[in-house]
Amino acid sequence: MTTEIGTDVEKAIAHLRAGNLVAIPTETVYGLAANALDEQAVANIFKAKNRPFFDPLIVHVASISAAKKYVKQMPEEAELLFNTFSPGPLTVLLPKNETISDLVTAASPLVAIRIPSHPLTLQVLNQLNFPLAAPSANPFGYVSPTTASHVFDNLGGKIPYILDGGACEVGLESTIVGLENGKWKLYRQGGIPQEDIEQITGSLGAPEKSPQKEAPGMLDSHYSPKKPLLLGDLTALAHFYQGKRIGFLTFNEPPPSEFQEQVCIILSPDSNLQEAANKLFASLRLLDLSDLDVIVAELVPDEGLGRAINDRLKRASVKRPPFDPAGEEEAAKIPIRN
Numbered sequence: 048m049t050t051e052i053g054t055d056v057e058k059a060i061a062h063l064r065a066g067n068l069v070a071i072p073t074e075t076v077y078g079l080a081a082n083a084l085d086e087q088a089v090a091n092i093f094k095a096k097n098r099p100f101f102d103p104l105i106v107h108v109a110s111i112s113a114a115k116k117y118v119k120q121m122p123e124e125a126e127l128l129f130n131t132f133s134p135g136p137l138t139v140l141l142p143k144n145e146t147i148s149d150l151v152t153a154a155s156p157l158v159a160i161r162i163p164s165h166p167l168t169l170q171v172l173n174q175l176n177f178p179l180a181a182p183s184a185n186p187f188g189y190v191s192p193t194t195a196s197h198v199f200d201n202l203g204g205k206i207p208y209i210l211d212g213g214a215c216e217v218g219l220e221s222t223i224v225g226l227e228n229g230k231w232k233l234y235r236q237g238g239i240p241q242e243d244i245e246q247i248t249g250s251l252g253a254p255e256k257s258p259q260k261e262a263p264g265m266l267d268s269h270y271s272p273k274k275p276l277l278l279g280d281l282t283a284l285a286h287f288y289q290g291k292r293i294g295f296l297t298f299n300e301p302p303p304s305e306f307q308e309q310v311c312i313i314l315s316p317d318s319n320l321q322e323a324a325n326k327l328f329a330s331l332r333l334l335d336l337s338d339l340d341v342i343v344a345e346l347v348p349d350e351g352l353g354r355a356i357n358d359r360l361k362r363a364s365v366k367r368p369p370f371d372p373a374g375e376e377e378a379a380k381i382p383i384r385n
């Protein structure tokens with residue numbers, strides 16, 4: 048199959064109406080979209096991504112009134128959350144009605160609903176009479192795409208159309224929240240800072256852990272480059288990997304001067320978390336494509352968007368130093384993950 052990249056909203060709509068897959072731009076990351084009410088089309092999303100069926104999909108709609116067509120009820124506070132943060136990087140888990148199949152929710156009685164803010168995708172949604180199921184448009188487990196060409200690199204040949212809306216503004220996936228026994232829980236850190244949501248919901252707890260309820264975005268290993276990424280003290284890690292080709296991913300400063308020959312990406316020289324979030328996935332992809340043995344990265348301040356950045360870095364990282372020259376015992380002394 049040839050994959051076309053373009054800005055033609057009508058073409059995207061025609062493909063979606065025909066039950067085909069289309070990559071769509073959102074303010075967070077690119078999504079791999081299909082008619083959420085067409086089981087065959089939804090099954091094809093899982094296939095194209097190589098995604099296990101136990102990992103449910105987010106359903107995208109253009110408005111709160113559209114969302115209400117697919118849920119049993121919309122609690123007042125959920126509506127307030129949508130009114131405050133949508134269109135935008137917020138996803139809310141709500142009790143699904145019978146229009147949404149178990150395939151979309153992985154048999155959960157809850158469906159994840161989001162109103163994305165990208166103008167092209169809102170145009171598409173506004174003209175369709177069905178919602179769009181769309182996970183991030185990357186192969187399962189790999190780094191999410193924030194440009195049309197990232198999508199092409201991963202899914203070229205597998206889907207007919209990529210709607211090109213430019214680089215994603217936020218660069219990190221949506222924040223996911225849901226009600227559990229009347230209490231709001233945080234299922235995934237994302238583009239709306241936890242602190243902002245808590246202004247409405249009060250303190251957000253962690254969801255009860257059961258294998259079925261766990262959001263696979265919460266899987267320990269996810270968002271991972273193919274090269275090993277180590278997280279921790281950059282100097283210690285770089286000394287450990289002396290003689291190897293190291294790529295540095297830093298928050299706001301270049302690596303120590305002794306390593307300045309090495310490849311380095313600084314996420315935000317101005318220490319701006321929004322800029323860092325925006326550059327994170329593209330930087331991981333760049334480093335992954337570079338001629339390196341290993342990527343070393345540091346955490347950013349754990350506040351606001353920094354929480355989501357750190358969450359993705361932790362999931363992208365490996366827990367044990369690979370090819371450790373000093374052996375297991377020395378490797379265990381390396382201060383990984385701060």
Ligand code: TXA
Nearest residue numbers: 075077078103104157158159182183220221262263264
């Ligand atoms: O920003 C985003 O949310 C992007 C754009 C494309 O909208 N989408 C996205 O989708 O990140 P995905 O599939 O890569 O991640 C969605 C996460 C998964 O971890 C999934 O398990 C969780 O949402 N999820 C979806 N439906 C759920 C449900 N019914 N219950 C619990 N978790 C759910």
Ligand code: MG
Nearest residue numbers: 182183191264
């Ligand atoms: Mg994803």
